[in-house]
Amino acid sequence: MYLEINNLEISFATPKGKFVAVRNVDLQVKKGEIVSIIGHSGCGKSTIMNAVAGMLTPTKGTVTINGVPVKGPGPDRGIVFQNYSLLPWLTVYQNIFQAVDAAVKNKTREEKKEIVEKYIKMVNLSAHREKLPQQISGGMKQRVAIARAFAINPDMLLMDEPFGALDALTKGDMQLELLKLWNLDNRSKTIILVTHDIEEAIFLSDRIVVMTDGPAATIREIEELHLPRPRNKKAIISMPEYKLIRERLLSLLMDKVEVDEADFYKGVPVEA
Numbered sequence: 520m521y522l523e524i525n526n527l528e529i530s531f532a533t534p535k536g537k538f539v540a541v542r543n544v545d546l547q548v549k550k551g552e553i554v555s556i557i558g559h560s561g562c563g564k565s566t567i568m569n570a571v572a573g574m575l576t577p578t579k580g581t582v583t584i585n586g587v588p589v590k591g592p593g594p595d596r597g598i599v600f601q602n603y604s605l606l607p608w609l610t611v612y613q614n615i616f617q618a619v620d621a622a623v624k625n626k627t628r629e630e631k632k633e634i635v636e637k638y639i640k641m642v643n644l645s646a647h648r649e650k651l652p653q654q655i656s657g658g659m660k661q662r663v664a665i666a667r668a669f670a671i672n673p674d675m676l677l678m679d680e681p682f683g684a685l686d687a688l689t690k691g692d693m694q695l696e697l698l699k700l701w702n703l704d705n706r707s708k709t710i711i712l713v714t715h716d717i718e719e720a721i722f723l724s725d726r727i728v729v730m731t732d733g734p735a736a737t738i739r740e741i742e743e744l745h746l747p748r749p750r751n752k753k754a755i756i757s758m759p760e761y762k763l764i765r766e767r768l769l770s771l772l773m774d775k776v777e778v779d780e781a782d783f784y785k786g787v788p789v790e791a
């Protein structure tokens with residue numbers, strides 16, 4: 520198995536004592552799979568991602584990649600976060616080149632330039648290559664971040680709400696862009712995606728991991744999707760499987776909200 524998370528627990532030392540963010544998390548991911556993690560705010564999605572990225576050490580349990588325990592960040596894992604994390608003083612081109620230059624070994628400067636050119640073209644940013652991050656839109660920034668992640672050719676992409684800050688139309692474009700890059704790469708990159716967006720999770724994923732609420736959150740259920748690829752958004756929404764999965768996810772995620780609302784209304788005077 521490519522990625523294995525076994526009995527993962529992550530706790531934080533806080534002024535009030537030990538805080539268990541996630542526990543008993545077990546997940547196996549095959550190479551080339553796209554897996555989304557969804558759940559309410561604070562259920563430990565980013566914590567799990569950070570453990571896979573090697574930025575957090577498990578309190579208990581293990582995270583292994585190809586059987587080797589994760590000990591820290593590495594060039595085999597590319598990270599795309601919501602805040603783009605572009606260097607503001609570098610142009611679009613330089614932001615990607617700098618990452619490729621640092622991560623890709625055994626290639627000449629010319630070959631590295633070719634890689635950068637290829638990915639800038641793939642995300643349609645050729646016309647904006649000399650601009651600084653502050654001179655381009657949010658969608659374009661996220662495109663740069665994704666092109667950069669693919670250009671360094673990691674085995675796995677860890678995406679923490681990558682499109683969370685984008686408007687719905689740009690978000691739709693970016694989801695297609697992501698699948699396009701994944702397809703062009705022979706679907707060989709494993710993608711772990713944290714999202715709050717049920718439709719996004721269904722459109723992109725092979726499996727969707729639904730978390731329980733925190734603290735001490737764990738996996739509640741894993742939904743397997745059998746929607747055909749390549750996926751067409753308009754076509755899949757009319758498929759019975761899409762509707763079934765969407766309803767299942769909604770009911771898993773909305774349960775608590777309904778209870779909260781009922782509590783909220785208790786004792787609230789009803790106006791005549």
Ligand SMILES: Nc1ncnc2c1ncn2[C@@H]1O[C@H](COP(=O)(O)OP(=O)(O)OP(=O)(O)O)[C@@H](O)[C@H]1O
Nearest residue numbers: 531533538540559560561562563564565566567733
């Ligand atoms: N360094 C830390 N110290 C203490 N508690 C932390 C730390 N990092 C995260 N937590 C807590 O762990 C829990 C899980 O946080 P995490 O960021 O993983 O949740 P999330 O599901 O990604 O949330 P969101 O959807 O809001 O981004 C939260 O209660 C958070 O406050």
